[in-house]
Amino acid sequence: MSICLADDRSKGALRAELFEKLAPPLLDDASPHATLVQATLAERAPTQLKRLLRSFQDRDPERSLPRIVDLLQKDELVNFYASLLNGPPTELSCQLALFGDSRGALSLAHWFRETLAEHKEVAANGFVRFL
Numbered sequence: 001m002s003i004c005l006a007d008d009r010s011k012g013a014l015r016a017e018l019f020e021k022l023a024p025p026l027l028d029d030a031s032p033h034a035t036l037v038q039a040t041l042a043e044r045a046p047t048q049l050k051r052l053l054r055s056f057q058d059r060d061p062e063r064s065l066p067r068i069v070d071l072l073q074k075d076e077l078v079n080f081y082a083s084l085l086n087g088p089p090t091e092l093s094c095q096l097a098l099f100g101d102s103r104g105a106l107s108l109a110h111w112f113r114e115t116l117a118e119h120k121e122v123a124a125n126g127f128v129r130f131l
Helices: 013-022 034-044 046-059 061-072 075-086 091-103 108-130
Strands: none
Touching: 034 046, 034 075, 046 061, 046 075, 046 091, 061 075, 061 091, 075 091, 075 108, 091 108
16 A cells, blocks of 8 residues: 555656556455555555545546545545545645535535635635636
């Protein structure tokens, strides 16, 4: 797993492909240990889990975003999900906020105001990069 978490120059596509081949049950809800592994990564290696989620998102934005949101809405990952949305905006957090708003699980306007108020210039730059 540590090999797959190493940075590469392909913006995570290679990392996600290797990880999917080595640990396919991570995003599979049918796997008996998937939630345990996800919760452990969220607790012990949150930065690496964020990178993996971004890698999955980069590979197939249309198909992976609903899977990522479903994964993050598990009880064991609620705090991790909140930390993604409460941090400085990234492409992934903006996509999650848009998707959450479309599902009625999040108010995009409220999230935008709070993020801008808390992170100020960093948030403004993040939103501009996203757009």
